Amino acid sequence: VQLVESGGGSVQAAGSLRLSCAASGYTYSMYSMAWFRQAPGKEREGVATISHGGSTTSYAVSVEGRFTISKGIAENSLYLQMNSLEPDDTAMYYCAARRGCDFGRWRLATCYTVWGQGTQVTVS
Secondary structure: OEEEEEOOEEEOOOOOEEEEEEEEOOOHHHOEEEEEEEOOOOOOEEEEEEOOOOOOEEEOOOOOOOEEEEEEOOOOEEEEEEOOOOHHHOEEEEEEEEOOOOHHHOOOHHHEEEEOOOEEEEEO
16 A cells, blocks of 8 residues: 655745645555645644545635645545645645545544645745
């Protein structure tokens, strides 16, 4: 079971980035997915989540209206389109997979059984 993120980088404020997460080794469609981020000296926080079928999403208040999470079933991929980026969005971004926790508990890191290695996003 493996998740591999890509697409991070450095961008100026108000710019955009699209993160990708490639999944392998398990039945991707059975898992709800999420993006988390962690800035230096701060706790890991949930950014966005999408249900296993792709019909339901939820976002952190700080990114709602700017970020969009989506799921590519055929490609076993997860995406995060990030627009209007701000310096406070600077962090390491991780994708993660969960099963068994209620959708309303998506922000709990303990609900996730599979994590990627992270991709760095820097906004200046």
